[in-house]
Amino acid sequence: MKRPTMKDVAQAAGVSLMTVSRVVSHNPGVSPDTVAKVEQAVRKLGYQRNVNARNLRQKRLGTATIGLVVDDLANPFYALMARSIEDEAHRRGCVVLVGSTNDEPRREREVIAAFTARQVDGLVLVPTIGSHGFLRTAMASGTHVVCVDRPAEDLDVDTVTVDNRDGARHAVAHLLGHGHSRIAYLGDRYEIWTQRERYAGYLDALSARGLSADPALVRHGLRSHLETRLALAELRALPDPPTALFSSNDLITLGALDAMDGPDDPDGSRTAGQPLPMAIVGFDDLPLAKQLDPPLTVVSQDPVAVGSTAANLLFSRIAGDRSAPRKVVLLTRLVERRSGERPGHRTDHRPGPPTAPR
Template identity: 75%
Template sequence: MSVKRPTMKDVARAAGVSPMTVSRVVSGEPGVSPGTAAKVGQAVRKLGYQRNDTARHLRQKNLGTSTIALVVDDLANPFYALMARSVEDEAHRRGYVVLVGSTNDEPARERDIIAAFTARQVDGMIIVPTIGGHGFLKQPMAGGTHVVCVDRPAKGLAVDTVTVDNRAGAERAVTHLIGHGHRRIAYLGDRFDIWTQTERYAGYLDALAAHEIPQDLSLVRHELRSPHRARAALAGLRALADPPTALFTSNDIITMGVLDGLDDPTPPAIVGFDDLPLAERLSPPLTVVSQDPVALGGTAANLLFARIAGDRSAPRSVVLLTRFIVRGSAEFRGRSTGG
């Protein structure tokens, strides 16, 4: 049996005041005497009253909901968790609440999540776009919902976008391996149709071409969506007649799977895209292309709040730089994945 939620009228009756006075107290408006506010506060606590913001905003069409949404690939990924915390910090400073959803890079799931957030009348959304088209967002945007893309651009959508220099970062990583004598460098990547992965693979190829190293497709592995798949891919590379002497891993999840699968005394050289917690304590410490999820999230949030505040300038594309951190896992020559 459901229990009826206390209403503003119930609070007003218990406190001996008008519903309008209760509304002013719970909304923090001035002009109510301390004694009256105290009586209302006591009634609110006694009855367990909670303000219904959704109903209030439906009544006041011009008032925002003080909520934004963040839509990411996978919140369990430490990279996106840090990004989410950064967005939340920026929102909290402005009195906003953040609703978060994970798409697992599935366009249908993305549409469902965005539809749910739109139905809740969020003031804006920060989205890590999936591989699908995003023309469907034009309707909620026309209705006043602001959108910013982060980590990847969206197909068919002209909005503010915050990314990093994925291609240049990957090229630098592979060039570093080449500089330490490696010619057979494997690429281990996520789904190739993800924009960041396409860019990082292009950077890998750029480095090979710049040093006149022929591309060898036997050294390329895509579709590695989990540490387990990354370990299996590593095993396949080790079984080659001429295995790679170095690996470029294109994100933190793949890097973790590869590191877990290295059990021989002479591991290959490795450079990973994305830093890892305690990477400097590995043996050898991990050399990485580091991007800053906190900066990505914070930059996207600031752009979104500027749009909510009334910024109507042309959409901007912000590209943040990566950092190349040399620690030791790539700085030796000619090791083999063979046992």
Template identity: 55%
Template sequence: MATRPTMKDVAAEAGVGAMTVSRVVNGDPGVMPETAARVELAIRKLGYQRDDVARQLRRANQLSQTIGLMVDHVRDPFMAAIAFAAEDVARQHGSVVLIGSTRDDLRREREVVAAFTSRRVDGLILTPVAGSHRFLRPMITQGTKVVCVDRAAPGLDVDTVVVDNFDAVRGAVRHLMAHGHRRIGYLGDKKEIWAVGERYRAYQSALEEEGIDLDPSIVRHGLRSGPDAAAAVTEILSSAEPPTAVFASNDIVAIGVLAVLPPQIAFISFDDFTLADRMTPPVTVIAQDPIAIGATAAHQLFARIHGDTSPPRTIVMPTTLIIRGSGEIPGPHPQGS
């Protein structure tokens, strides 16, 4: 089995010292251009690659000044806001943030975690995908701090920053009921995702509290895009007994739904989104504060990195039902009937 070329091999090939190779690899502008070109040629010829793991090995208690942030998808505005806030806090602590997306794939999550740990991050802010996270335990045992954000990771005893999904959604469904609705459709992301599961459980609970039987024909799960959501709401509105109101589990689903939703159907979304207040009618939403959520998770992570050994805790952030009009469209049943 061939051995990887070393810095000494590159130095011998280029006819320079190992220190010069190190300076070129690390972008030192003080190296003469002719010498740097000779070293670069040797690097390409030998296929040398810098060993980031060895480079970042540190003495006990020495920090790498990096943290990892793993979100579902960086293009999701909610996740982007969390990343923005975490980066701001990290900067205050003299650290940088490495960001990766799982796209809700457990194997990809493992790959991103492995990439972060190979770079010896001091801690990890994780939006966990559905599934087991036991694979994180060795990393945690070895001292890497972990904080979950937006979603809990069942079975993992770490700090978690979430909102009260259950009470927020139960209140929103009861709000629709108070405006005369009994046929309330549910359109959601994958219910295996912890936060989404909590939202669906709240929807079920609100119906049960009012003695309303859950009708699977007006429920759809696993909606991961706007087109998925548009197709789903079109389908449930074509059923024999269509809903008079619809609840969407997140902003991505909501945007897809609103592209095709008739104006007489009441609607509430979990998550506010751009132009929600400019639509006709303006959209009633359960609003979260992703900046506060991301900043709280980052502050908690740095507290752990800098020595906080108190028991792991769950921090529950507030939500707000913003009443704008779409959730107040009257249904066929008078209040209290």
């Protein structure tokens, strides 16, 4: 059966081809009665707009789709970032395909291969660890790439990040300023660029106070609530436990809060709702941070600004911008709410030089 065309719709509605085009493109200037006639003809004929044909007429030669590849869409930061990118795409009549990698290079390649096979016009990519030179083939075929949250190894493309190191430094300096010197660090995999930057900021803040990191207070590689709970239990069982905690991302923060929202000792001497056993500052804000008891002090980065900046760079490239790759670094801010302001006890504890991550 022949697929109905815009010309068929115009004949059925008794209007010009230009009028049909304006109605299906949602352009203003068409009377409500005429819009109703055209829409009735569209429904009756089963007409569907041919986006690829429209792109060809506009010499875009694209598919009006882009791909977004993130670590974990369940992460609140990436969810908000994805929505921001989707909003930018929607304004341009584009669709966003989304895939998660769980920070696994093999899975990342599979998702990217699936997207490029669908001839997406571009990719917004949160890179996993390892070389990304393999993307040059897709780029040579016309797929534009913008990296977000982290730079990609072996690939010179537009990149949007935040100042992770400075944000972490401010967080730990804040805890030091409230009298804490035994400050624990809970982090994701050290191989991830953002985690290395945040750990460096942790060390910077300690060093500025003449302190060295105590390896007993540092935990890397935490990828689940269970791992975070176990790490926190180990820290609290130390002969000289930490009085404060810096958490390197929102999922680890949630795991730490969950672990602290219960009995402090095996005999159940602390119950849910009592004050947290240590001060805590987390990197990344949380939707319910203000409603926690106490409200959560965080290093806040703006996922909406990160996403919209990356999307605008990508659409600029798709539109023909061939200037040198840009490196955009957005600022963070420390949001003081109370969980990081619990006073500690100043000590002269100096446990020795930093060691390699665990």
